[in-house]
Amino acid sequence: MTVSEDNKLLLGIDLGTSRTAVQSNRGYKNIIRSVVGYPKDIIGIKMLGKTQVFGEEAMKRRSALTIYHPLQDGVVSETGGGDFNAAAELIRHVVELATEGTSGDPCGIIGVPARASIVNKELLLDIARGIMSSVMVVSEPFMVAYSMNMLSNAIVIDIGGGTIDICGMKGTVPSIDDQVTFLKGGDYIDDRLQTAISQQYPETQITTNLSRMIKESYGFVGPTEKPVQVTLRAEGRPNVYDVTEEVRNVCESIVPEIVEHLAAIFRAYDPEDQPEVLQNIILAGGGSRISGLDQMLIDHLSEYGKANVVCVDDPDFAGSNGALKMAQEVAPEYWDQVGFVGSR
Template sequence: MDSQPVFIGMDLGTFKTSVVSSNGTRDSLFSAVGWPKDHVARAILGRDVVFGTDVVEKRLALKVCRPFERGALKYLDSSESGVAEEKVAEHIEAARLLIKHAVELTRPKSGAPVFGVIGAPSRASIINKKFIMDVASDAFDAVVIAPEPFTVAYGMNALTDALVIDIGAGTIDICPLYSTYPTDEDQVTVPLGGDFVDEAFMRLMGEQFPEAELSTNIAREIKEKYGFVHDIDEKAVAMLDVKARPTEFDVSGPLKEACLTLVEPIIEGLREVISRFDPEFRRAMLSNIILAGGGSQLNGLDRLIEQSLEAYGGGKVSKVGDSVFAGAAGALKLAMSMPADQWDQFRLQTQSQSTELADAA
């Protein structure tokens, strides 16, 4: 007989994957996989596959794949995208290894069935959900996919009259909660996110300080440390190389301008979502807006959104307490709240077909 099941909540992001287990462990890693480029790299690294920060630190010796990065899922159907079949196989393999490794990081008890809820981008297409199910079925005995903003809301008990805005690396997903399971049509995905801010910041820096050497990783680190959208007196000062010599730059102007590029599209997305509801529901939803995802941490974003909503009768915006684990923790709570017979049913379905939580509701 099986021992007690282990439940896992996973937030599968373009940039980061976070995982939380009912056995009390949790972890977070880059959504990337690295393979040694040649036998020398293999011998030095001592591994066939590399995960986590090693993918960034050892990247010169690796072939790196980010299986869920923007546009990567178009590889899924090589006949439509015209992409080589090895590329398709590489993405599928990377996704499979990443999910398996994330589950292993939680050290599930051997022999125990592993049941999981994976939070995935809210409007992930049917083919993407099927793909996630397929690659996850290796690591889980039963698994279901739920929209990531929904798992955040579930974790916070905010299932009635609330709006979750999940600001990730690749997309901003806006999801209304009104006491029922949100449909794909309820949600809006804005095709912008942290990656877009990094690109804008690099472009603006290039215009203002063409001599400063700035890589995407450094741009992202500066944004994560100093990113802001409000009026401040203090300055964001970064050390950047000029011809290999570290030099101080006041990056406040380009950084703020880059971060601000997200605000208008968020307000526009919110407007689109709430316009589908009656005015009294709109009021209630706008007074409980929750910012989630890494981008929620931009300084001043909550207040600026509140100010922008004054034209719509005002709103109240809060941030999740833990932007890294909120989605995964909500997915775990959802997994643990499902009855055992429901899991038995998912278990039968997992090996054969795509299962969405909505199908079971």
């Protein structure tokens, strides 16, 4: 298909459960937390000087705000309206950031968690159509596969904040049967790690935010490379604690479910394709940075043959990169065509 960019301002957006990345064909690139906050009262409005706050700023000012994580569980809740409005405002905000100071009609492809791409597709399309002149909504793991040019006989495991999405690529847009979502992403690990550390060292003060920082710095599975020793506070006083076992056990706790779904998706391929699929297993999302995960999956798949598991180079931008690449390769005029990428 021909590239038709003329004056079009093309955007690739990855609307993740934890972070939203955006890239444009004019070189803009940014990532913010998928958070929207509204001042709780008039004091908050006065203090902040605005009625909505996004991303890191919203997290910093959270005591003055009502906070929404519109896609936290991998879907936009359509009841109550809060998540719906927050999702719309988040999309509007990143589009505004990416288009500020440039001209042209913004057209964007939005990658969303696999489950949202199925259950919220119409809703998200409606929201985004009010913001951009052409839109397509596709699943995030599909965007990751697109960015790597691995559209068939490959499996993407996307470990995000709220969910893990596993998606089998079969040369077409993945159907419901080709993808699985479960609620065991990074947030789940953070909660479990917080509990594990406070059980082992009840005197320490540990928040989810701290346990997330420990996981991001030291997260690993399998054999210990070196002990994980962190400084925590007990009754205000700092002390060094060994949390090696806690970090390992909690990070490993997501593996059985990944393997179970991965194996089911793998076995659904035709037997003659299975050897190739086994060579094309992609780990994506922030959780792909957990050290040793690729090797552990290879070990668990050994009964099927020798697997090859690769981590994407840039987990933060792999999805938005795939979305932008698709926007550049497939002209927006085609986005609405029935049968293509299932946009409508």
